[in-house]
Amino acid sequence: MSALDQMPAPGRPAMARALAGLMPRAEAVLIPAGALLAGFAIFSLFLGALGKSPAEFFGLVWKAGFSSAFSWQNTLSRVGPLALAALCVALPARLGLVVIGGEGAIVLGGLAAAVTGTVLAGLPGYPAMLLMAVAAMILGGLWIGAIGALRIRRGVNETIASLLMAYIAIALFNHFVEGPFRDPASLNKPSTAPLAETLRVGDMPFIATHWGVVAAALACLLCWVLIDRTTLGFAARIAGDNVRAAQVQGLPVARLVIGFTALGGAFAGLAGFYEVAAVHGSANASLIAGYGYTGILVAFLARHNPLAILPVAILLGGFEASSGLVQRRMDLPDATILVFEGIVFVIILLSEALYGRLRIFTPGYWEHR
Amino acid sequence: MEPVEIGLWGVPLAVLGGAIRVSTPFLFVSLGECLTERSGRINLGLEGTLVFGAMTGYALAYESGSPYVGVLAAALAGACFGLLHGWICKFRGVNDIAIGIALMLLGMGLAFFFGKPYIQPVAPDLPAINFGWWSDIPQVRAALQVNVLFLLGGLLAVAMAWMFRSTRVGLTLRVVGDSTDAARAMGLDPDRVRLLATAAGGALAGIGGAYLSLYYPGSWNEGISSGQGLMAIALVIFARWNPINCFWAALLFGGAGALGPALQSVGVSEGYYLFFAAPYVLTLGLLILTSSPDRAMQGAPLELSLTK
Secondary structure (H helix, E strand, O other): OHHHHHHOOOOHHHHHHHHHHHHHHHHHHHHHHHHHHHHHHHHHHHHOOOOOHHHHHHHHHHHHHOOOHHHHHHHHHHHHHHHHHHHHHHHHHHOOOOOOOHHHOOOOOOHHHHHHHHHHHOOHHHHHHHHHHHHHHHHHHHHHHHHHHHHHHHHHOOHHHHHHHHHHHHHHHHHHHHHOOOOOOOOOEEOOOOOOOHHHEEEEOOOOOOHHHHHHHHHHHHHHHHHHHHHHHHHHHOOOOHHHHHHOOOOOHHHHHHHHHHHHHHHHHHHHHHHHHHHOOEEHHOOOOOOOHHHHHHHHOOOHHHHHHHHHHHHHHHHHHHHHHHHHHHHOOOOOOHHHHHHHHHHHHHHHHHHOHHHHHHHHHHHHO | OOOOHHHHHHHHHHHHHHHHHHHHHHHHHHHHHHHHHHHHOOOOOOOHHHHHHHHHHHHHHHHHHOHHHHHHHHHHHHHHHHHHHHHHHOOOOOOHHHHHHHHHHHHHHHHHHHHHHOOOOOOOOOEEEEOOOOOOHHHHHHEEEEEEEHHHHHHHHHHHHHHHHHHEEEEEEHHHHOOOOHHOOOOOOHHHHHHHHHHHHEEEEEEEEHHHOOOOOOOOOOOOOOOHHHHHHHHHHHHOOOOOHHHHHHHHHHHHHHHHHHHHOOOOOOOOHHHHHHHHHHHHHHHHHOOOOOOOOOOOOOOOOOOO
16 A cells, blocks of 8 residues: 555545545445345335235334344344354355255254264263264264265255255154154154253343354354454455466365365254254254245345344344234234245345445545545 | 055056156256256246245136136246346346245245135146056056146157257257357347246246146145255256256156155055155255266356356
8 A cells, every 4th residue: 555545635525535435345234234125115015015014014023023021032042043054054155155955954963962962861961962062063064064075076066955955854854853763752743852951051141042142143253253364264265256266376175165064064053953952852843944044045134244144143033033923913824924035035136236336335436526 | 446456566656657747847847947047047946936836826726717727827927937037137246046046935935925825725636638548457547647737748848859959049049058248249138038038937837836736746735845846957957958858857856756655655654754855865866976077067058157
């Protein structure tokens, strides 16, 4: 940077200078936020066309998701799995891979945790819990890491492979839960044996929400440090922008791809661990709750930035938490939230076309006023 | 007619019958995707289109009393999804794979939303032609009940192969699919060709959905498609973007899908869920075998982001 650049231009209002510096950074926040509002608007039109009140809908979302300590508990209990599932999309995405099969890693991670917990019933609480979490993360990591390996070694399209693997994971899960690992006492709803009380993850102090949110927040922070503050992350971002350039530079692209997909899968597996050890108490069909799919939307809304994943997960967690109340009060089907998410998803992707196109986000627009 | 005891012969017979019955949605979705991908674009949203087509087809067949109205409505709805996909992809910086995922979720959401009231009512089924009249064995007769849409799909595969090879439309599609620049130089509008190809592909996927709800399994519910649309997309890669191969691949996938229920019908219930996973494992295995890490895939349209 030359000295000329650093000299403040004389006579220009401080406001314009500040905006010239600020607006290019604001682009990354304002475009997704604007797209989100546009998504809200289109969903409101959708509701209006059906004769339902959009105001009532958003009011209920506020009430059920964010207005009280109880609703925050409800929302936060979904933030953990949503954010962890989003990391499973965001980490590979930084390398240019669209992996969307996080649901499979969540389900298998939960199964691994439940089975490990049954086997280790004799061990004291914390070491056993740690081993359960590790088992969940290893299985999840292997599952998604395999997709990265297939991509880099065999050129298999990772998007299709990951979704197929999610279906396979759910079939395997059903096989084991209804077969080899079924607790004979679970009659109506096939489950693995219930975890011992000592192996259950408890609630945090002051708020009746389990520790999964904290784990997810730490995971997001860790990923941000990894991507934005380490040479490994720098190499990954180069490979994501241009694989050939990265290869020419001698970067270990294959190991980066496998490592990042495996790490993403490990976090999704961790989500499965919390769902089993903190929420359900055993592995059963309740584990297949679609967090893996909503996590895709969270990751895309956050533009694959780990730090943005947490607030976005809170927002969408609130919407998901309100689903029941919206159904009852407004007489809408439970798929309403899916329609909402689908519309927001499409608009968010549409807004990708705006980056670098709007002049208000260029410094020049403000400097020459 | 008395059921005849045919023992384990029932398994291959049920797989054959199942292959014909189960393959039709695979066939339509893969032909649709083949058309879209030949123009250089991938539409991953066909799973959502399939489910939405199933709902629309069922709902309109119920309201109108005619299954053909249902099929037509499903095709129309599918075309709308295709148009939306094609229109969004026109913008620079938009990823066609991500848009496909979004439309998959949106299509399913809308289908479940509007399909809620149609889970209970019974809509008229599509008719089938009985090719098993010569046999006394009911299992054979059941296996050879062939739906008109299956035959139509077979004809369509042949027609599409001919179209790609020897018509002006086919040539246009191939040029656009292989080189955007060459297409522009020829005075073609690549975006418009892709828009139309995606819309037509969506319409075919919608018909595949109508088959699901109007013939086999023949009812509308939220679990009607378990990834058939997605498998059909993988199948196009396996079929090397050739419509005739799509037909055979669809039959193969149908057979794999029928394996679980066929084994269950003869009393093999052990590992039911594992047999249920057979089509996915088969798809993944074929995908791994037919993909290649270093050279461009044979027969792939060169503008396809899938192979870039």
